Amino acid sequence: MARPKPLSGFPEFAPAGRIIEQRVLASLTETFELHGFGSIETRAVEPLSELTRKGEIDKEVFVVRRLHAEAGVADELGLHFDLTVPFARYVLEHAGQLNFPFRRYQIQKAWRGERPQEGRYREFTQADIDIVGSETLAAHHDAELPLVTLAALERLHVDFGVPPATMSVNNRQLSEGFYRGLGVSDHLAVLQRVDKLDKIGPDAVATLLVDEVGLSRADATKCLQLAGIRTADASFVDQVNALGVEHPLLTTGLELLAEVVDAAAAAVPGRLVADLKIARGLDYYTGTVYETTMAGYESMGSISSGGRYDSLASDGRTTYPGVGLSIGVSRILVPLIGKGVLTASRSVPTCVLVAVDAEETRGDAMATAAQLRARGIACEVAPKADKFGKQIRYADRRGIPFVWFSSGEVKDIRSGEQVAADADTWLPPAGDLKPTVVRSSLAQ
Amino acid sequence: MARPKPLSGFPEFAPAGRIIEQRVLASLTETFELHGFGSIETRAVEPLSELTRKGEIDKEVFVVRRLHAEAGVADELGLHFDLTVPFARYVLEHAGQLNFPFRRYQIQKAWRGERPQEGRYREFTQADIDIVGSETLAAHHDAELPLVTLAALERLHVDFGVPPATMSVNNRQLSEGFYRGLGVSDHLAVLQRVDKLDKIGPDAVATLLVDEVGLSRADATKCLQLAGIRTADASFVDQVNALGVEHPLLTTGLELLAEVVDAAAAAVPGRLVADLKIARGLDYYTGTVYETTMAGYESMGSISSGGRYDSLASDGRTTYPGVGLSIGVSRILVPLIGKGVLTASRSVPTCVLVAVDAEETRGDAMATAAQLRARGIACEVAPKADKFGKQIRYADRRGIPFVWFSSGEVKDIRSGEQVAADADTWLPPAGDLKPTVVRSSLAQ
Numbered sequence: 001m002a003r004p005k006p007l008s009g010f011p012e013f014a015p016a017g018r019i020i021e022q023r024v025l026a027s028l029t030e031t032f033e034l035h036g037f038g039s040i041e042t043r044a045v046e047p048l049s050e051l052t053r054k055g056e057i058d059k060e061v062f063v064v065r066r067l068h069a070e071a072g073v074a075d076e077l078g079l080h081f082d083l084t085v086p087f088a089r090y091v092l093e094h095a096g097q098l099n100f101p102f103r104r105y106q107i108q109k110a111w112r113g114e115r116p117q118e119g120r121y122r123e124f125t126q127a128d129i130d131i132v133g134s135e136t137l138a139a140h141h142d143a144e145l146p147l148v149t150l151a152a153l154e155r156l157h158v159d160f161g162v163p164p165a166t167m168s169v170n171n172r173q174l175s176e177g178f179y180r181g182l183g184v185s186d187h188l189a190v191l192q193r194v195d196k197l198d199k200i201g202p203d204a205v206a207t208l209l210v211d212e213v214g215l216s217r218a219d220a221t222k223c224l225q226l227a228g229i230r231t232a233d234a235s236f237v238d239q240v241n242a243l244g245v246e247h248p249l250l251t252t253g254l255e256l257l258a259e260v261v262d263a264a265a266a267a268v269p270g271r272l273v274a275d276l277k278i279a280r281g282l283d284y285y286t287g288t289v290y291e292t293t294m295a296g297y298e299s300m301g302s303i304s305s306g307g308r309y310d311s312l313a314s315d316g317r318t319t320y321p322g323v324g325l326s327i328g329v330s331r332i333l334v335p336l337i338g339k340g341v342l343t344a345s346r347s348v349p350t351c352v353l354v355a356v357d358a359e360e361t362r363g364d365a366m367a368t369a370a371q372l373r374a375r376g377i378a379c380e381v382a383p384k385a386d387k388f389g390k391q392i393r394y395a396d397r398r399g400i401p402f403v404w405f406s407s408g409e410v411k412d413i414r415s416g417e418q419v420a421a422d423a424d425t426w427l428p429p430a431g432d433l434k435p436t437v438v439r440s441s442l443a444q
Numbered sequence: 445m446a447r448p449k450p451l452s453g454f455p456e457f458a459p460a461g462r463i464i465e466q467r468v469l470a471s472l473t474e475t476f477e478l479h480g481f482g483s484i485e486t487r488a489v490e491p492l493s494e495l496t497r498k499g500e501i502d503k504e505v506f507v508v509r510r511l512h513a514e515a516g517v518a519d520e521l522g523l524h525f526d527l528t529v530p531f532a533r534y535v536l537e538h539a540g541q542l543n544f545p546f547r548r549y550q551i552q553k554a555w556r557g558e559r560p561q562e563g564r565y566r567e568f569t570q571a572d573i574d575i576v577g578s579e580t581l582a583a584h585h586d587a588e589l590p591l592v593t594l595a596a597l598e599r600l601h602v603d604f605g606v607p608p609a610t611m612s613v614n615n616r617q618l619s620e621g622f623y624r625g626l627g628v629s630d631h632l633a634v635l636q637r638v639d640k641l642d643k644i645g646p647d648a649v650a651t652l653l654v655d656e657v658g659l660s661r662a663d664a665t666k667c668l669q670l671a672g673i674r675t676a677d678a679s680f681v682d683q684v685n686a687l688g689v690e691h692p693l694l695t696t697g698l699e700l701l702a703e704v705v706d707a708a709a710a711a712v713p714g715r716l717v718a719d720l721k722i723a724r725g726l727d728y729y730t731g732t733v734y735e736t737t738m739a740g741y742e743s744m745g746s747i748s749s750g751g752r753y754d755s756l757a758s759d760g761r762t763t764y765p766g767v768g769l770s771i772g773v774s775r776i777l778v779p780l781i782g783k784g785v786l787t788a789s790r791s792v793p794t795c796v797l798v799a800v801d802a803e804e805t806r807g808d809a810m811a812t813a814a815q816l817r818a819r820g821i822a823c824e825v826a827p828k829a830d831k832f833g834k835q836i837r838y839a840d841r842r843g844i845p846f847v848w849f850s851s852g853e854v855k856d857i858r859s860g861e862q863v864a865a866d867a868d869t870w871l872p873p874a875g876d877l878k879p880t881v882v883r884s885s886l887a888q
Contacts (some may be wrong), residue, residue: 003759004537010487012534014541015548017750017874018483033793033878034817036824039462042626043567044523044553052511061511066504066557067496067522079512090456093448097458099841101827104459109488113510117538123487138544138827141804266807315447348547349477362584364711370711373478380480383545384583397543434477 008434009124011330016347017047017337019435024156024333025107028127032105037129040104044255045077050085053295060112067224079111081275082217083128084324088313091132091320100134101141107329119300119331132312137321139256142288142308143263149304149325150254150268153292160342160437163295165303168275169260171288173254178226182219189213193225209213215343227277233265234258236274260288286310288384294332325393331364345436346399349378351428352406353395364406371423408420453560454567455774460791461781463879468600468777472571476549476597478695481573484548486530489521504556523555528768532757535576535764545585551773563744563775574768576756581765583700586732586752587707592768593748594712596739599738604786605883606776607739609747613704614721615732618697619720619806622684623690626663638671639723671721671725677709678702680718706734725751730754734769738776771848789880790843793822797839797870798848800829808850816848819884821877845876848885
């Protein structure tokens with residue numbers, strides 16, 4: 001086999017990068033569990049019929065079939081392209097074993113056959129949280145979910161130097177109420193055009209609204225004025241009311257969005273804004289919608305998106321409404337690790353290399369390593385009874401900070417300091433025990 | 445969507461089962477890292493050409509292709525069926541970023557399109573450790589790998605009640621040397637017949653050796669005598685020597701195997717035996733081979749297998765010999781969780797439910813929850829300001845042990861005891877902080 005080339009769109013980390021990913025996933029896990037979300041994992045495959053129900057995405061599905069499947073047997077399975085479709089199926093399949101409202105997180109890979117680019121991969125890791133009710137789900141969960149997500153992202157920022165996140169939130173009932181208040185019947189048609197604002201600009205959107213949806217120039221202007229509202233507090237309510245449009249759905253939407261913004265202003269100040277142009281493409285969202293940018297990486301798109309869906313799943317008898325947010329772990333980490341914004345303090349878990357005097361005394365070195373491990377200190381025994389200088393260089397190449405000698409001494413190979421030590425009591429400095437994530441000067 | 449049925453061969457855990465799996469994977473991770481193994485993950489897909497190189501397994505590969513791939517474009521990718529083929533490719537692709545000997549663990553899913561049965565799934569989780577050298581790899585790693593694996597399995601036994609494991613070890617050089625010492629040229633032909641011992645019995649194997657491989661009846665008997673040797677210490681050496689066969693490879697094999705058995709007898713007494721009938725089907729093993737049974741589940745087959753391969757990977761210039769062992773996490777856990785041998789103390793991470801007096805004071809409950817979370821206590825705020833009795837029942841159904849009231853009191857809902865508490869200082873008993881794995885009376 002010649003040296004293989006990387007497969008475009010399938011990023012893989014070298015060991016040091018993987019250590020960073022492990023720390024990030026452990027941090028996300030801890031935040032989610034502290035908020036009472038339990039883990040589930042679903043199988044990688046779902047029925048193709050479920051994966052291709054949403055017309056928008058079917059071109060991106062990877063089909064899975066047995067190499068020696070009988071000829072003529074139709075393909076039935078595909079790799080999941082997100083964690084929401086599998087979660088909806090899981091809820092229906094396991095409903096009898098779940099308590100509602102069901103709070104779950106799910107950290108898994110997903111696959112899409114689309115063209116790879118920065119922030120967009122064919123295989124990527126997502127970390128999703130959702131709360132799903134049986135028949136009903138209280139509105140306050142729409143305010144809770146972004147707080148959990150922003151708390152998780154804030155910890156990545158504070159602990160590891162991941163750039164800070166800003167979440168933009170809107171509410172579809174607000175937009176729909178506003179459009180209906182203007183007398184528009186096809187509110188989705190308006191939403192779809194407004195969604196193009198960032199791509200084609202306000203003038204082009206106004207033209208589409210007039211030419212394609214049949215709005216008056218004045219109403220189109222009002223739609224753009226609505227989309228232009230962006231506030232870090234609940235002052236958007238007054239700005240919307242000043243536009244003079246009225247509708248019960250609009251009132252409800254304003255109240256719900258204000259609740260979300262107020263809760264966030266108290267818990268994670270400065271990290272969440274009401275942004276009334278946010279639409280989110282997928283059409284199953286029915287209320288609050290979220291998207292999130294990472295400072296300095298806005299062009300990559302949203303690193304965390306989601307929303308409220310009033311019927312995530314239904315088995316015909318019971319409907320399960322939910323609200324969810326997904327963090328794009330690969331979208332965040334692949335660029336940050338690739339550019340060296342985040343690095344690991346070393347590329348191995350090993351804290352101590354136990355030197356070997358001679359192959360005959362390897363058993364003694366193994367016994368010392370076992371003593372250290374029993375107290376949580378990760379050790380390797382030197383692979384070869386080389387001269388000590390060579391064994392120290394072996395440790396140095398891996399970033400292993402300490403070398404232990406059978407003389408009962410341990411050397412910090414960075415400072416060169418060598419002290420007498422007892423394998424039953426010695427401890428490294430806390431910061432050396434495990435590899436850590438180091439923010440480079442590139443981090444904000 | 446009607447209520448979906450489970451997909452045969454793709455096991456999924458309910459939340460309580462997933463908690464057990466999380467604890468088991470965390471325990472394996474900790475053992476591996478304490479021994480200086482670093483984590484890697486590889487992409488789910490590999491080139492079909494690599495996956496189908498080993499003739500034995502190609503029928504089980506799942507092919508992956510884009511739903512809207514151009515017609516006539518050949519399938520190029522498949523899901524990996526183990527973690528060894530992807531690891532070999534990873535070593536070649538990333539060799540420039542790795543230090544050798546490279547010690548890695550890898551915990552991921554793999555997929556095989558074979559017929560599902562107990563212990564055999566189409567999607568399953570494996571936990572692999574390997575040590576790979578550049579050009580050379582010292583023999584002592586053959587003794588190290590089973591010690592790490594057995595230490596990992598022993599922790600699962602002691603901490604969680606997973607049934608104890610027994611690892612059987614052989615050495616292919618020993619078998620090959622013995623057969624060559626008998627004058628056999630095609631030692632693999634002998635090995636393949638002896639490998640059927642458990643299935644067809646010694647008489648049938650002897651017949652095959654005489655009829656198909658051309659051994660004399662006396663030599664066939666010696667091969668069966670060799671295969672019958674099984675000792676928990678190095679006394680197998682004398683038993684083999686008593687058969688009166690000599691060959692340099694046999695001598696080397698005996699020495700290597702004795703080294704493994706001696707090291708294990710010291711470190712994990714009673715858990716490893718020399719068993720000279722162990723062959724392992726895959727033909728890339730070149731030295732030590734391992735397989736492992738779980739007490740009470742022997743019929744399911746090996747829960748941890750592996751061996752030494754002198755050329756795991758080669759890029760034409762450099763050859764990378766290695767030794768590896770794989771733990772079948774799904775094979776261990778799916779039956780144990782399914783039969784209720786292992787259960788979780790609760791099905792949610794939540795330790796405290798913070799009760800809500802009225803929707804207007806939800807913010808106060810959220811603030812209390814934040815105080816508790818800041819000290820590592822997983823909390824949920826009650827989803828509804830129901831009567832307290834109903835909120836307590838909500839906690840009870842989930843197994844949440846504590847309910848916190850705005851009066852500044854916390855109730856252990858199991859004992860009913862309710863005491864005054866301060867959210868900045870109160871701690872639950874250590875055993876209640878997180879859900880734990882509970883061994884049922886069914887566990888050995």
